[in-house]
Every structure is written in C-alpha cells, then in structure tokens.
Amino acid sequence: EADIYQTPRYLVIGTGKKITLECSQTMGHDKMYWYQQDPGMELHLIHYSYGVNSTEKGDLSSESTVSRIRTEHFPLTLESARPSHTSQYLCASRDWQTYEQYFGPGTRLTVT
Amino acid sequence: GENVEQHPSTLSVQEGDSAVIKCTYSDSASNYFPWYKQELGKRPQLIIDIRSNVGEKKDQRIAVTLNKTAKHFSLHITETQPEDSAVYFCAASWNNQGGKLIFGQGTELSVKP
Numbered sequence: 001e002a003d004i005y006q007t008p009r010y011l012v013i014g015t016g017k018k019i020t021l022e023c024s025q026t027m028g029h030d031k032m033y034w035y036q037q038d039p040g041m042e043l044h045l046i047h048y049s050y051g052v053n054s055t056e057k058g059d060l061s062s063e064s065t066v067s068r069i070r071t072e073h074f075p076l077t078l079e080s081a082r083p084s085h086t087s088q089y090l091c092a093s094r095d096w097q098t099y100e101q102y103f104g105p106g107t108r109l110t111v112t
Numbered sequence: 113g114e115n116v117e118q119h120p121s122t123l124s125v126q127e128g129d130s131a132v133i134k135c136t137y138s139d140s141a142s143n144y145f146p147w148y149k150q151e152l153g154k155r156p157q158l159i160i161d162i163r164s165n166v167g168e169k170k171d172q173r174i175a176v177t178l179n180k181t182a183k184h185f186s187l188h189i190t191e192t193q194p195e196d197s198a199v200y201f202c203a204a205s206w207n208n209q210g211g212k213l214i215f216g217q218g219t220e221l222s223v224k225p
Contacts, residue, residue, distance in 0.1 A: 031211050040199050043156070043215045050210050058212065059114075090155065094211045099144045099163075101213060103155040 002027045006091050006104035013081055014112055021076045021107045023091030031094040032074040033101065036060060036087050043090065049074055081111045114139045116204050118216025125192050126224055133219045135202035136184040144205040145178060145185045146213070151198045159200075160187070192223045 004025040013019055025032065030051040035043040035058075045058030049068040063085070064078050074093075078085055091104040115138040125131050137145075146161035162169045162176045162185065169176050173192075178185040189196055199220050203213040 033212065040150075040152075040218065040220065042217045043201065043213075045212055045214070048210055048212050056210065059214070099205065099211060100146065100158050100161065101211075103157070105155050 004091060004093055004102050004104040006089075006107050008107060009105060010108050010110075012110045012112065015080075015082055017081050017111075019078050019081055019109075021078075021089055021091075021109070023074045023076070023104055024072050025074075025091075025093040025102070025104075026072060027093060027095070027102065028071065029093035029095060029102075030071065031096070032068070033092045033094070034058070034064075034066060034074070034076050035090045035092065036062070037090055037106075038087055047076065081109075083111050085109060086111050114142075114204070114206070114214045116202060116214050116216040118202050118219060120219060121217060122220045122222070124222045124224065127192060127194060129192055131187075131189045131192055131196070131221055131223075133187045133200055133202070133221075134184060135186070135204075135216050136182075137204040137214075138183070139204070139206065140180075140183060141206050142183075142204040144211075145176070146203050146205070147174075147176060147187050148201045148203065148215075149198045150201065150218075156201060189221075192221075194223050194225050197221055197223045 034047040044060035046062040047066040143164040148156035150156040202216040
C-alpha cells in the first residue's frame with residue numbers, strides 16, 4: 001500500500017547520543033519534508049528536499065541534518081541529542097499534481 | 113518572511129452548530145491553502161484545500177473561502193458532530209518555494225454533545 005512510514009515511533013535516549021529518524025514513502029513523490037511539532041501545537045518546517053541530492057533548511061533553526069540519496073528515503077540525524085530536542089518529528093511528502101502533503105505517523109522523541 | 117496567523121486558538125460549540133476558523137497570510141504570492149485536521153496522537157490529515165484561482169470550495173459539511181485581496185481564508189464546518197473535535201491547522205504554500213507549507217498556530221475545536 002502506498003504510504004509514508006516513520007521509524008521508530010517512540011524513542012527515549014540519553015543526552016549526547018547520535019540518532020537517526022527514518023522516513024520512507026512508497027508514493028514516488030519527489031518533494032519531502034521534516035516538521036517538528038510539540039503536542040497539539042504549530043508544525044515547524046525544519047528541512048525539505050526537492051528530490052535526490054537536494055536538501056534545504058526550513059524556517060525553524062535545527063541542529064539536525066538530512067540526506068536524500070534515494071527518492072523514497074529521507075532520514076533525519078541528530079549528531080548529539082539534547083533535552084531541547086524532545087518533541088514529535090513528522091515526515092511528509094508532496095503529490096506534485098494535487099499539491100497535497102501526506103504525513104507519516106511521526107516519531108515521538110524524548111531526550112533525558 | 114512568510115507568516116500565517118490563525119484564530120481562534122480554541123473554539124467550543126454545541127453539536128449541530130457551525131464553526132468558523134480564520135487565517136491570514138503575509139505573502140501575496142501564496143497560491144495554495146490547505147486545511148489539516150489532527151486528532152489526538154495521530155498524524156495531520158488533509159480535509160480540504162483551495163488554490164488561489166478559486167474563491168470558494170465545498171465538500172459536504174466543510175467549506176473554505178479565500179479572499180486574495182484581504183489575504184485571508186476561512187474554514188467553515190456546518191452541523192458539527194462530536195467526531196469533528198480535533199486540532200485544525202491552516203497553511204499556505206508557494207509553488208516556487210518547493211511547495212513548503214507554512215502553518216498557522218492551530219485551533220482546538222471541541223464539539224459538545
């Protein structure tokens with residue numbers, strides 16, 4: 001089934017650890033996005049990609065990095081996690097015809 | 113920079129009443145305006161959208177209106193039901209900016225039976 005997937009769904013880690021949040025979509029979309037969202041609050045764009053080998057920083061300053069080596073895969077990496085990184089991270093991809101962005105189920109990250 | 117303002121932040125209505133949520137945007141180049149519904153613990157889901165060449169769009173109990181001159185757009189939900197309770201987000205997009213969405217602050221809608 002065409003969808004967008006994120007793993008892990010929940011993650012609790014200690015300060016200073018390196019982590020990678022995975023995002024994959026099977027819809028063949030070129031454009032992909034990462035948002036940060038505290039529960040029930042505004043979504044903030046932190047990274048986006050036009051396609052393979054393209055990455056851009058979003059409007060919210062973030063200490064994370066992203067890569068786009070394959071169309072379907074857009075992982076986000078935190079080199080050294082801090083408590084301020086505790087949040088939900090949502091991945092999305094965009095249908096070029098309808099403009100609709102489809103969201104993944106999110107990764108809820110807690111840094112202790 | 114681009115900005116989207118959304119009001120109210122919370123809205124409580126009785127079942128069967130109408131609900132209206134309003135958003136304003138800053139950049140007149142915006143050309144796509146979606147509305148997302150996010151239930152507790154779930155991902156945002158598109159409920160309706162409108163492009164800048166259209167003034168109004170309706171889908172059953174949901175409608176969106178766009179006023180390009182005033183740079184604002186609104187979500188209208190009629191005959192509200194308890195399952196409409198959720199957080200609603202408006203957003204604006206610019207096609208020449210990779211289709212990135214700038215979201216409003218969200219409105220928590222509560223429909224009381």
